Amino acid sequence: MSPRSTILRAAIVTLAVIVADQLTKALVRAEIDRFEEIELILGIKLVHTRNTGVAFSMLSGGGPLVVIIACVALAALLIFFFTHLRQRLIWLPVGMLLGGAAGNLIDRIRIGAVTDFIDFPYWPAFNVADIGVTFGVIVLIIVLEVNDRRSRT
Template sequence: MESAPTREAPRQRAAVRPQDGWFLVLAFAVIGADQAVKWLIRQTIERGDSLAVVWPLKLVHVTNSGAAFGMFQGAGPLLVMTSILGMIAIVVFLFNPSFAHPLMRLGLALMLGGAVGNLIDRVKDGEVVDFVKVPNFPAFNVADSAITIGVLVLVWAMLREPQPSQPGD
């Protein structure tokens, strides 16, 4: 007896669906908030000065020509290229059906908004404005916070995502 030919499941394609719009709205909100607060810092605090808010938090006006935590100082062109490649990867994953869980997309949207926010500064000024300072930690900004929170949300979602069962389990 001949068995019926097996069909492979059609491969799902990455696509922007109407219900995914809020992920893009979130990414744009992060970009807007990041750029607005950096503009405000540039207008109100002289570069190098600080303003005590509530211990241990200070607002500062410092710039960083490197990556997170001051690494790769002066590597602007390399950081621009890696940012662009990273953003492309995030967009691909953001609309990939394998990353359909809302928490995964939330993390990716936060990462995308943060990456674009810092890229704008890097391209426009050659450096990123950082303004939040706590003791024993490098200064950071809204974009850095969004990237960090996005990574944590993404990892948490991936750890919580049930793994598909393997044949024979």
């Protein structure tokens, strides 16, 4: 695959994650009061919470520091991506990671905190951007491992 099509595919995935994330967060902010809980099934709830920190509320209240850390992480991911454009399927996890990171960064810049709304029992609330980041990391590990095995054979 050409570098150009790899970049285009990553951009499409990034945009899809950002749009899905921002739409779901806007719906939550419009339809669910802060701290309201709506029971779904098996203890899973929709809630409307805000997180000023990063994963698991670390650095909560960190304000500009959290935004700076997110920007540095995005820059590092972009550098990684552009130095690995020839890696097979690299566009998929990078697009998921970029979209997730950007979705949460948009919230941090616009409202000073990330809107979280999916609440599983015994787990902190999260959102679509967090899903993109989590699955992006998992898929990145798989893609790198598969590509590494192919290059050794």
